[in-house]
Amino acid sequence: MESELKRGFLVRQRAFLKLYLLKMIEANKRYGTQFLDDLRTEFKPYGYHPTHSEIYKTLHELTREGWVRREKKLLGEPGVDFQEIIIYHLTDKGKQEYELYRKQMKVEFDRCLGLLNQAMSDHYGPIKRK
């Protein structure tokens, strides 16, 4: 998954969402719509509203890379009223890769915070910290 970690301007949305999804899948919050609702609530104070499509593309990528395994389940009474849902699990590979990815993303977040704080200082004067 080098493409998302390649340094450029700021952290890419795909890499940012991937980290959150790995965390949620590990914590057994495993339904697609749960992910979307939880992330939208989490980011609402910051005016960021991730799209359905962006979340699902990220989940597909994690599945394709073998970090995540999809499991189909039926809810309700078979033959009466039932619904097929997808549950996501971390694979063994995914558990290992998540640990590494988490560390790499910390470096990336520090870099981005540095760049934004530099811009704040350049345009609005030195940052005052108590």
Next chain:
Amino acid sequence: MESELKRGFLVRQRAFLKLYLLKMIEANKRYGTQFLDDLRTEFKPYGYHPTHSEIYKTLHELTREGWVRREKKLLGEPGVDFQEIIIYHLTDKGKQEYELYRKQMKVEFDRCLGLLNQAMSDHYGPIKRK
């Protein structure tokens, strides 16, 4: 210039560079290559290397919107060895718009810092500040 300010994930590169270019043009650092060199030096500690193309697209946009005026100048001895260069100036409209844009971008930077600090806290524990 609403498109760049539209809130989404993080501040867009174009909006970020626009703010820097307006500041540099106002401060009379007026050559295209000077902009590029100065910005690359400024952002080097953060692993961000803006491209020639991105800088020139931003300058063109500022010109097209009437915030910036281009002036062609000849350097050297006409008829002997001379070079045509472009010098950039803020227009009266540009001076006004720059003030407003600077304020809007402050709000945008605060939002992005909030989102990144939230991610830091979610993935690596609460931020410790002395």
